[in-house]
Amino acid sequence: MRAVLILAGKDLRLRLRDRSAVLIAVVIPFTLALIFATVFGGNETPRPFAYAVTDLDRGPVAAAFVDVLDRLAERDIVTVRRVADPAEAAELADGGTIDAAFVLPAGIGTDGTAAIEVIGNVNAPTAADVARSLAAAFVDDLTSVRVAAVAAAGEPHDPRRIAALAERAARFTPPVSVVDVSAQRRILDTRTWFAAAMAVFFLFFTVQFGVSSLIEERAGGTLGRLLAMPVPPGAVLTAKLLTSVLFGASSLAVLIVATTAFMGASWGAPLAVAALAGAAVLAATGVTAVVASLARTAEQAGSWQAVLAMLLGMLGGVFFPIERVPALKALSWATPHGWFLGGLGELAGGGSLREVLPAVAAMCGFAAVTGAVAVVRLRKAVRP
Amino acid sequence: MKALAIAAVDLRRTLRDRTNLVFVFVFPLLLVFVLGTAVGGVAVPRVGVAVAESGPLADRLVAALAAQGAGISVRRHSVGELAPAVAHGELDAGVLVPAGYDAAIRAGHAVTVEFVARPGTVGTRVGSVVRAVVGHEAGRLRAGLFVAAERGVPLDDGLRGVDGVAASLPRLSVSARTVGTDLDTGGRFDTTASTQLLLFLFVTALTASVALVETRRLGVLRRMLATPTSTAAILTGEGLGRLTVTVLQGGFMMVATALLFDVRWGDPFAAGALMLAFASVAGAAGLLMGSLARTPQLASAIGILLGLGLAALGGTMMPLEFFTPFMRTVAHVVSPHAWAVDGFTALGRGGGFGDIAVDLAVLLAVAVVLTAVACRRLRRELPGGTSRSALTRGAGRS
Amino acid sequence: MTLRQLAAPPTSTGTGAVLSCRGLRKSYDGRLAVDGVSFDIGKGETYGLLGPNGAGKTTVISMVVGILPPDAGDIRVAGLPMTLRALAAKSRIGYVPQEIAVYPDLTGRENLRLFARLYGLRAAAARARAEEVLEVVGLSGRAGDRAGTYSGGMQRRLNIGAGLLHRPDLLILDEPTVGVDPQSRNAILDDVTALSGRGVAVLYTTHYMEEAHRLCDRVGIIDAGRLVAQGTQRELTALVGQCDRVRLGATGDLASAGEALERLGSVRGIAVGADGIELLDTDARTALPAILAAVSGAGATVRSVTLEEPDLEAVFLHLTGRSLRD
Structure with missing residues (x-):
């Protein structure tokens, strides 16, 4: 055990001195996560929708609608510019200056058959859809109050009674509402998603620095020297695996702390995150060790591991939701990446250690199987 | 001629490595296929609706969602599988109608319909559509409840009255239309293919620079100089080697995606020129990195960092149109990809050389500048160059 | 003394020997690399394993240091059997591999401290011992620099230093001077002599006759995996008898020249190389005109002639019919 610790300490020191190792372990995943999160937007939408509104009515109903828009603008969900001329509004939408324009016709409050016109830019389907929905919701609200009042008043048609009923109906809350429970339903937000995806993707490169150096030591002759020393043969291999695990775990730990502190990622319950991260490190070490045991040179190991890391990352859904391709859906569960991201998803809704146990178990399974294969193969390698 | 020989050696070294071949030719195509299938082009957002407890009112809501006509595909889903399916990306969003929906409404209680979506614009879009549909239903139910309360009748009678009035009452409506030139190029693989082309060309060129670093470290560069070969020939050869690999990859991807996935690249000559210009930038960046x-x-x-970042x-992972104006400016300042993406988008819309002239000019200018800087760096490492160079440091170690 | 007696294992049973090897055999893929090698090394004795490249020296060393299990035979270090897991036996040995087996990205000092710790020294002792060894191998001035930045000779010295840290009873050096400049080589040979003077047993492999000549109390000559003779240098040179060693630098048809020389009565051994011919002759001074005539008669041109007293090189030629250099 003493020799294992001394050897692992030596390897860790070498790695920390090696700039490219630190780059791959921490700097690159963090920077890419930051770039991705910035590009793909930290909020629900990458930018506020740009709307214009033309009020041809200038009555209280139109004002109420503009007020709805203004309240959204205050929350930075939309930007609203007021345009006097409907033709100008259409032109702005046509040119892409704005995503959509609302034209509130004269008589919107009085003429029952009036229509709010929504002019959307064809290349901003989301913004246009949202605009249409905003208008529809407003209209639905108005209509439902009027319908309620008219239906309650019954015959004969008494405008004053209807008006009084309408006032009461307006205070009657609609019984059904929509709540966005994405955060509670185990769906990672963008920042956490990219932080986690990049962390686990690069983990498979980071752990290489431990096991693969066994090949370098063999080529460089230091393995022979170590084996001629009073060091148990198993100690060398154990030290290499330990180096991988420690280096991978440090990399994940730094990334988790850094993305939480500087990117606003929220990983979830610390204990559960630690369990997932630990299991992921073990799985990555096992998979990498198998590759190292098959390769003859360090370069060969490096390039095979790169191919494997890319492939597993892709199948595990690191770059995009692979499960949209039904044929590949099952494959995502054949990767530690898939389990890691899935496990973190469980935590997004406030889950605890218990919820991530299946993912932890699956990754430990990967680690056990690949680790066993690697140890059997590598035990031969530490004997010249 | 000597430059060509150096380039040929470079090319052979790159192509001899089987892992390189996988990265250069197989992987990009695979990604185009998978990405194109998964998120390509005109994919219809998929929404799952799960009903915890069936009932006339709940079923009516589901029917309304299914009939929303906003270009969103809505299908029934099991309750337990809904959130995981969204979390894993199988669905873009999910709507859960809770147990006791009917009963609660009849009792006059407020009910919440749960909505889950992956973060992103698709989720936002689906969310707004779902809110509109639910809002419409909620309006009808409110009116029905109000009438039932006012007249002391059961809810169903109230709703019947409301429906009767709604059909006859002149009502405010929303008319929607879209304007502008449609930028969507159509094929589900088109955008994916051009963006993956750019991504991989750049990554390949940068990682190929590893070979140049090795050449420098092994002292091969010095050996070349010991032969009667001019510095210019060596640099041209090294640059040409980089460029050839990149252009080979680019050409292969364009032809293969056109044949396999029916990708329309637009005017073939303009597209080829654009690819060549971008490959020059990538090759020059590789040369600079290698130096x-x-x-x-x-x-x-x-x-890896620069290639993906x-x-x-x-804009190869998310269309530039979705960027804020500031980020769009940043993109065009720091990333050559942005100009090439603009170019391919223009060609996809049927543009020709005239439409991509600016993009081509910018890319070529960047390529020239990067090459010049790289050449200066490499020249300095050659004998007669200044000070302790990376070359002599590398050679001293061996 | 006959050849057979010399090549046979020593009669002493090795009690008190620091290293004792009996009947070592190892084959790779059916090819016999080491075949029946036996020898002993006593306290303070320097034993040289002399043979050309590929003779099996490194294979013998690998078995002795316990990183290669022999197919047959027995190795004892200070009476302890050596195996892959024989940690006690291993701690008696200081091993200096043929490669520069140090970490280029660690400094010289860090390398030595690491290896000292792995030899079982406590942290403080390891630190102190590393400084002593740095002094011994003359690297104190560069101890804080990365080993990768050292010159070839300095790296070799560090490589040796790493084998001295735990004051081993037996120091095993596998061709420690390959690729070293003459000055560093001298320093290394002096170090070995000094260590031997302090009672350390040394096993030294080389294909340089001069090194074996200068360092070794006893020499084992190994060729094609077999120990063809061993003994003191005096014993070995006696095998050659009164022969002189003649080196002819020559060009032309050397093969025919060799055949012509073999027909001369006084020639006892001959090796034809790329740039000349080496031969043993019972009375070279008298036979030289005949030798030169035979060579030129066969169509070769003699460029230089060297005549030497019997030495280890002559012994090797005599025993194997080949030159050490080839």
Whole structure:
């Protein structure tokens, strides 16, 4: 055990001195996560929708609608510019200056058959859809109050009674509402998603620095020297695996702390995150060790591991939701990446250690199987 | 001629490595296929609706969602599988109608319909549509409840009255239309193919710079100089080698995606020129990296960072239209990908050389500048160059 | 003394020997690399394993240091059997591999401290011992620099230093001077002599006759995996008898020249190389005109002639019919 610790300490020191190792372990995943999160937007939408509104009515109903828009603008969900001329509004939408324009016709409050016109830019389907929905919701609200009042008043048609009923109906809350429970339903937000995806993707490169150096030591002759020393043969291999695990775990730990502190990622319950991260490190070490045991040179190991890391990352859904391709859906569960991201998803809704146990178990399974294969193969390698 | 010989050696070294071949030719195509299938072009957002407890009112809501006509595909889903399916990306969003929906409404209680979506614009879009549909239903139910309360009748009678009035009452409506020129190029693989082309060309060129770093470290560069070969020939050869690999990859991807996935690249000559211009930038960037990095490991690490980072910033993973104006400016300042993406988008809309002239000019200018800087760096390492160079440091170690 | 007696294992049973090897055999893929090698090394004795490249020296060393299990035979270090897991036996040995087996990205000092710790020294002792060894191998001035930045000779010295840290009873050096400049080589040979003077047993492999000549109390000559003779240098040179060693630098048809020389009565051994011919002759001074005539008669041109007293090189030629250099 003493020799294992001394050897692992030596390897860790070498790695920390090696700039490219630190780059791959921490700097690159963090920077890419930051770039991705910035590009793909930290909020629900990458930018506020740009709307214009033309009020041809200038009555209280139109004002109420503009007020709805203004309240959204205050929350930075939309930007609203007021345009006097409907033709100008259409032109702005046509040119892409704005995503959509609302034209509130004269008589919107009085003429029952009036229509709010929504002019959307064809290349901003989301913004246009949202605009249409905003208008529809407003209209639905108005209509439902009027319908309620008219239906309650019954015959004969008494405008004053209807008006009084309408006032009461307006205070009657609609019984059904929509709540966005994405955060509670185990769906990672963008920042956490990219932080986690990049962390686990690069983990498979980071752990290489431990096991693969066994090949370098063999080529460089230091393995022979170590084996001629009073060091148990198993100690060398154990030290290499330990180096991988420690280096991978440090990399994940730094990334988790850094993305939480500087990117606003929220990983979830610390204990559960630690369990997932630990299991992921073990799985990555096992998979990498198998590759190292098959390769003859360090370069060969490096390039095979790169191919494997890319492939597993892709199948595990690191770059995009692979499960949209039904044929590949099952494959995502054949990767530690898939389990890691899935496990973190469980935590997004406030889950605890218990919820991530299946993912932890699956990754430990990967680690056990690949680790066993690697140890059997590598035990031969530490004997010249 | 000597330059060609050097380039040929370079090319052979790159192509001899089987892992390289996988990265250069197989992987990009695979990604185009998978990405195109998964998120390509005109994919219809998929929404799952799960009903915890069936009832006339709940079923009516589901029917209304299914009939929303906003270009969103809605299908029934099991309750337990809904959130995981969204979390894993199988669905873009999910709507859960809770147990006791009917009963609660009849009792006059407020009910919440749960909505889950992956973060992103698709989720936002689906969310707004779902809110509109539910809002419409909620309006009808409110009116029905109000009438029932006012007249002391059961809810169903109230709703009947409301429906009767709603059908006869002149009502405010929403008319929607879209304007502008449709930028969507149509094929589900089109955008994916051009963006993956850019991503991989750049990554390949940068990681190929590892070979140059090795050449420098092994002292092969010095040996070449010991032969009667001019510095210019060596640099041209090294640059040409980089460029050939990149252009081979680009040409292969364009032809293969056109044949396999029916990708329309637009005017073939203009598209070819654009690819060539971008390949020059990528090759020059690779040359610069190869001249700067001290170790191959460092070169490949930074290659991954720049290759993926600039690609993301340049709009190869999310259309530039979705960027804020500020980020769009940033993209065009730091990322050559942004200009190439603009160019391919223009060609996809049926544009020709005239429409991509600016993009071509910018890319070529960047390529020239990067090459010039790289050549200066490499020249300095050659004998007669200044000070302790990376070359002599590398040679001293061996 | 006959050849057979010399090549046979020593009669002493090795009690008190620091290293004792009996009947070592190892084959790779059916090819016999080491075949029946036996020898002993006593306290303070320097034993040289002399043979050309590929003779099996490194294979013998690998078995002795316990990183290669022999197919047959027995190795004892200070009476302890050596195996892959024989940690006690291993701690008696200081091993200096043929490669520069140090970590280029650690400094010289860090390398030595690491290896000292792995030899079982406590942290403080390891630190102190590393400084002593740095002094011994003359690297104190560069101890804080990365080993990768050292010159070839300095790296070799560090490589040796790493084998001295735990004051081993037996120091095993596998061709420690390959690729070293003459000055560093001298320093290394002096170090070995000094260590031997302090009672350390040394096993030294080389294909340089001069090194074996200068360092070794006893020499084992190994060729094609077999120990063809061993003994003191005096014993070995006696095998050659009164022969002189003649080196002819020559060009032309050397093969025919060799055949012509073999027909001369006084020639006892001959080796034809790329740039000349080496031969043993019972009375070279008298036979030289005949030798030169035979060579030129066969169509070769003699460029230089060297005549030497019997030495280890002559012994090797005599025993194997080949030159050490080839």
